[in-house]
Amino acid sequence: MSYLFTSQRDLPEFRHLEAEPLSGALGATISGANLADDLAQDVIDEIYAALLEFKVIFFRDQEMTDEQHLRLARKFGMPQGPGSIPQVEGYPMIRLQRMDEYQTIGGDVNYHTDDIFRDYPSRMSILRGLTMPTGGGNTIWCDMEKAYASLSKPMRKFLEGLTAEQTLSKNFGPGILEGGGARAYEDMMKRNPPVVHPVVRRHPETGRKCLYVCQMTTSRILELNQDESDALLAMLLEHSYQPEHECRFFWRDNSVAIWDNRCTQHRGINDFSPAFRLMHRIPIIDDRRPSLNPDEEPRLEYDRNADFIRVEDLFVNKPELTYHVDGEEPAQGNGAAAESGNGAAQPEDEHAVEVDPGFLNKLNENRHGMVFTPGAAARLKKIPRMFRGAAISAVIAEAQKQGSAEANIAILDAVQAKRRGG
Numbered sequence: 001m002s003y004l005f006t007s008q009r010d011l012p013e014f015r016h017l018e019a020e021p022l023s024g025a026l027g028a029t030i031s032g033a034n035l036a037d038d039l040a041q042d043v044i045d046e047i048y049a050a051l052l053e054f055k056v057i058f059f060r061d062q063e064m065t066d067e068q069h070l071r072l073a074r075k076f077g078m079p080q081g082p083g084s085i086p087q088v089e090g091y092p093m094i095r096l097q098r099m100d101e102y103q104t105i106g107g108d109v110n111y112h113t114d115d116i117f118r119d120y121p122s123r124m125s126i127l128r129g130l131t132m133p134t135g136g137g138n139t140i141w142c143d144m145e146k147a148y149a150s151l152s153k154p155m156r157k158f159l160e161g162l163t164a165e166q167t168l169s170k171n172f173g174p175g176i177l178e179g180g181g182a183r184a185y186e187d188m189m190k191r192n193p194p195v196v197h198p199v200v201r202r203h204p205e206t207g208r209k210c211l212y213v214c215q216m217t218t219s220r221i222l223e224l225n226q227d228e229s230d231a232l233l234a235m236l237l238e239h240s241y242q243p244e245h246e247c248r249f250f251w252r253d254n255s256v257a258i259w260d261n262r263c264t265q266h267r268g269i270n271d272f273s274p275a276f277r278l279m280h281r282i283p284i285i286d287d288r289r290p291s292l293n294p295d296e297e298p299r300l301e302y303d304r305n306a307d308f309i310r311v312e313d314l315f316v317n318k319p320e321l322t323y324h325v326d327g328e329e330p331a332q333g334n335g336a337a338a339e340s341g342n343g344a345a346q347p348e349d350e351h352a353v354e355v356d357p358g359f360l361n362k363l364n365e366n367r368h369g370m371v372f373t374p375g376a377a378a379r380l381k382k383i384p385r386m387f388r389g390a391a392i393s394a395v396i397a398e399a400q401k402q403g404s405a406e407a408n409i410a411i412l413d414a415v416q417a418k419r420r421g422g
């Protein structure tokens with residue numbers, strides 16, 4: 001194998017793969033494997049070795065179906081079930097990330113490790129770019145091992161033994177409160193109670209230590225007072241997110257990224273709106289709960305033959321609310337209000353509802369002949385902004401599927417019935 005450039009590291013030898021490092025810190029473009037194939041174990045082992053080495057690996061020109069994406073994911077572990085991001089129809093474990101003029105990258109512009117806000121976060125993520133904008137919409141990954149290693153020795157020592165609260169409310173709380181009100185906020189927090197993780201985590205496979213706080217969800221360091229915690233977190237995050245610790249990936253259609261969430265963080269770049277972008281992502285669970293004592297990380301017990309692990313099972317104290325899975329009875333009071341506008345007054349005549357005329361006009365401009373009723377617009381307006389674009393896109397798709405030129409409340413209800421809570 002050959003490398004276009006090498007850093008100071010000793011790079012692994014592969015039998016099947018070629019690796020081209022993307023930066024001096026992390027990331028490599030990998031060739032030599034067609035991910036749509038039913039790959040042999042030795043190829044999978046090499047891909048995993050490349051992942052441990054480069055922390056995020058990229059593949060070009062990987063046309064594949066959702067079924068093939070899922071087969072690939074299963075070779076690396078257990079997929080996570082539906083969460084708050086929409087799912088691909090028929091695949092509750094595949095996250096649908098669809099952006100257009102109504103829905104652009106929201107909170108994902110803040111650096112994060114996937115699902116760190118659960119007791120058992122994701123170990124890996126496999127993200128496919130199906131339709132990608134030209135030029136924009138890159139993703140940045142940050143090497144949190146390098147961020148830790150480049151701190152001074154006294155600082156590294158100080159961080160040992162500290163723990164931090166991880167909560168979705170840091171990133172999404174204000175938007176949910178503003179758009180959906182107290183009920184939607186309460187609902188989000190019931191589904192996602194704050195969890196605590198160590199500030200420094202030792203990678204269970206490489207043994208190397210990583211900084212385990214992030215911009216999106218780390219609200220405070222529990223052992224410090226608030227002022228100290230704010231100042232220390234600000235310093236750690238600023239120190240971490242610098243180009244010397246990062247790589248940046250330019251997506252094309254059919255690019256695939258696979259990353260190790262235990263030692264990296266990533267963020268999207270919101271520079272492509274209103275262009276269309278479609279991505280499918282499968283999160284793979286980590287059955288180890290990050291712990292101050294890395295030799296005794298609690299292990300998640302789960303059914304290894306299951307199709308996926310439910311997100312509520314990834315909390316030690318199971319949230320009382322659950323996500324809906326297609327084909328099952330909806331969970332009681334599952335809080336779909338935050339995403340569907342359910343709970344809004346049901347108008348007798350949806351055409352007679354008063355709605356912000358600017359919002360209605362915007363909805364009815366350039367929507368392929370689709371007319372939104374005022375009632376549908378009023379309900380869509382109640383959805384927090386971060387979820388609204390996806391809801392509008394789903395309503396348009398459903399109306400087109402039903403052959404309806406009108407996006408009305410019945411269409412909204414049909415979308416909600418399909419995606420309740422997911």
Ligand SMILES: [Fe+2]
Nearest residue numbers: 108112114266
């Ligand atoms: Fe992410």
